């Protein structure tokens with residue numbers, strides 16, 4: 001890279017996303033530019049329907065932009081094959097869904113183990129890591145329960161445990177504290193901030209609560225499918241680690 | 242990758258017991274139906290062939306009338322002299338036996354049993370291959386005088402005498418009583434409820450005088466010698482009978498000569514048609530079973546599109562998810578197929594013995610039914626799963 005600035009871990013360049021076609025087409029993203037440096041902790045805020053989840057799905061390689069570029073460590077993700085994107089998710093990404101997306105009829109522990117199965121970890125090591133992740137979100141005693149036997153907040157914490165169990169390079173969390181009480185929320189934020197600080201996990205988190213956004217080192221505000229405010233731009237990139 | 246997918250697949254099979262059970266059930270029923278039907282059909286064919294073999298392969302059976310059964314009523318019966326004429330004028334025969342019969346209730350002590358009484362000569366035993374286990378054949382004097390003596394079949398013996406020895410006892414037939422002088426060796430039960438041992442044999446004259454009340458005979462048994470040409474003998478007998486029965490050149494025969502080979506061919510071809518029909522019914526049930534499997538597979542893959550999305554989101558490759566689904570389908574189908582084969586085998590053995598037909602194992606039918614059912618399971622597990630595994634994870638997750 002010829003630029004002085006360190007290469008961003010992940011970047012969106014003029015990304016748009018349109019749902020549907022013709023008259024009913026809906027532009028969820030209308031040209032997003034976003035650079036996230038390694039080790040950053042970014043909070044994405046914005047009103048409901050402003051495109052936060054859509055952008056997160058693209059960052060998480062779960063969805064493809066209608067136009068624009070999506071770079072991960074300088075690689076054009078939008079040009080990768082389905083298999084290559086799956087491997088990116090497997091080895092570099094962790095994702096906490098707004099709607100949890102746990103496997104039904106499957107215990108909390110097995111849900112947390114799932115990403116490790118596809119990483120081919122041996123069983124005992126997998127089990128140990130999954131238990132550790134469950135412990136980190138305070139759910140060891142609930143390991144044998146299925147999602148239907150857990151409260152929304154507990155399911156959300158299982159989803160967080162599943163995302164952090166692989167120790168990902170980039171952790172994407174879509175409203176990870178949306179269903180938690182204030183005390184739990186702070187515990188989870190402390191956990192995420194700790195991962196960011198101690199293990200250097202790059203974190204992008206969508207939140208509606210300013211209180212939670214304060215844990216982040218940079219906040220980005222969406223409105224109507226555009227970036228309305230970005231700390232990095234207004235503070236001259238002081239946050240870049 | 243294979244081991245991994247296998248483990249995941251087995252876990253999913255266990256986790257969704259009802260769905261797994263229904264899939265297996267569909268396959269079991271299809272496989273069971275086909276194998277059972279075809280096996281029983283095969284068994285019946287074999288039973289008929291075996292039964293016909295007990296008649297001897299060189300036996301001619303002559304009946305008045307063109308058709309076997311009721312149609313023969315219009316044509317005149319044979320005369321005793323017809324039998325003598327055949328015996329004297331046709332070469333190459335080893336035995337000729339005239340016979341007349343009647344259904345009669347036989348009574349011994351407090352037991353009674355309805356059976357067929359056949360009046361004939363000693364030649365009958367040679368022609369139809371009957372042997373005696375006890376007692377003796379008819380004496381010349383008994384035949385000539387039409388004495389009330391009889392030789393009984395095994396079924397009649399067991400129904401009337403139970404554990405008693407029959408020879409020397411007297412049974413009552415209609416209004417007269419009759420001394421048992423011999424017991425026939427059992428030929429065994431034939432197919433379709435035909436019991437060959439359910440017979441009482443008496444001198445022809447005794448039956449004519451005491452039961453039918455006429456001097457006619459309604460069947461002629463002709464045993465052809467081993468070296469004679471059966472077809473030629475048949476022609477000669479037919480020509481002789483036409484002159485004896487005064488049939489004009491243009492008229493049809495009013496009697497019929499069947500040889501056992503011909504009977505065997507007719508019966509086996511009838512049974513072959515029945516087997517085909519049963520097979521068709523079975524194929525339909527296999528098809529219905531297959532549609533059931535299809536349905537369950539399609540529904541379960543649709544239901545599981547979200548699961549596919551979750552797996553893809555945490556880093557599974559499309560082909561890993563697909564492999565998992567295919568293994569699930571293979572495991573369920575193979576299990577269903579195996580259970581179907583086992584049940585069909587047990588069921589066929591039981592049904593075969595109830596119907597008195599031999600059980601004939603046919604590996605080809607088992608394989609055919611198995612692979613058809615399993616193939617449907619695998620194909621309909623594979624294609625919908627493939628469609629889902631090609632989606633972007635987020636699309637699969639949104640799937641309702």
Ligand SMILES: Nc1ncnc2c1ncn2[C@@H]1O[C@H](COP(=O)(O)OP(=O)(O)OP(=O)(O)O)[C@@H](O)[C@H]1O
Nearest residue numbers: 019020026028047048049050051052053054055639
């Ligand atoms: N699959 C879809 N099909 C059509 N429209 C969609 C789809 N997903 C999202 N949208 C639309 O795109 C817009 C952005 O949605 P998105 O989920 O990104 O919002 P958000 O910022 O995450 O909102 P929230 O804070 O409520 O989660 C919304 O108007 C939404 O209706």
Ligand SMILES: [Mg+2]
Nearest residue numbers: 052053098174
């Ligand atoms: Mg959202």
